[in-house]
Amino acid sequence: MVRREFAGYFRTPLAYVFLAVFNAFAVSLAFFVGGLYESGIASLDRFFLYHPWLWAFLAPAAGARLWAEERRQGTIELLLTWPITVWQAALGKFLAAWLFLACALLMTVPVALTVGWLGDPDWGVIIAGYAGSLLCAGACLGIAAIASALTRSQVIAFVTGFLACFVLVLVGYGVFDELLAGLLGSAGVDEVRRFGLWRNLEPFTLGLVDVRPIAYFLSVAFAGLGLSTIIVERR
Numbered sequence: 001m002v003r004r005e006f007a008g009y010f011r012t013p014l015a016y017v018f019l020a021v022f023n024a025f026a027v028s029l030a031f032f033v034g035g036l037y038e039s040g041i042a043s044l045d046r047f048f049l050y051h052p053w054l055w056a057f058l059a060p061a062a063g064a065r066l067w068a069e070e071r072r073q074g075t076i077e078l079l080l081t082w083p084i085t086v087w088q089a090a091l092g093k094f095l096a097a098w099l100f101l102a103c104a105l106l107m108t109v110p111v112a113l114t115v116g117w118l119g120d121p122d123w124g125v126i127i128a129g130y131a132g133s134l135l136c137a138g139a140c141l142g143i144a145a146i147a148s149a150l151t152r153s154q155v156i157a158f159v160t161g162f163l164a165c166f167v168l169v170l171v172g173y174g175v176f177d178e179l180l181a182g183l184l185g186s187a188g189v190d191e192v193r194r195f196g197l198w199r200n201l202e203p204f205t206l207g208l209v210d211v212r213p214i215a216y217f218l219s220v221a222f223a224g225l226g227l228s229t230i231i232v233e234r235r
Helices: 002-009 013-033 051-063 068-073 086-106 109-118 123-150 154-170 174-193 197-205 211-234
Strands: none
Touching (some): 002 086, 013 086, 013 109, 051 123, 051 154, 068 154, 086 211, 123 197, 123 211, 154 197
């Protein structure tokens, strides 16, 4: 199931467009907006800074086809006649999409090699940053899976998933926190801030592999997977 779904991403030119766009924006934001080269520091923290924004776009784009495409083509009934459960089908689709996002992230390794050539970075911190970014991608994909299970239109699934991920990206940023402070108070903002994608990715960019952000990303990813499975079963 995973092999079938993963190969399906590369049957259309759109997948290659997504990969190219992700890498173009990842490199451009790091070097031209984040000033990675001008900083003079052999670190990729400015590179990973923009990854939640990128995943908020690419993960819903990759996840929109999980169930919406099956419904649009009328193949979901055929799929569910296979000798597998709905949960197994959903897990296979999810892992294939996550693997596709991992391919997009893997294509940015030359950025790390460039930093290693220019300086002497801490490779443990860089590896932790890549691991955190991949977990962040899984969380966004879990949200996208729910959006895809709710509709047969990939466009609607993408827009819905993108908006939901976009809100989670905003949580933890200064301007958004000030807006919430007027509604929830400082204590309420501190609680909401824990659900922000960047706030949970930040420790990885510093080389801190903590249980709490790992649990957060995996919880969002598999909660989305579980809820999307329930939606498909009931519909």
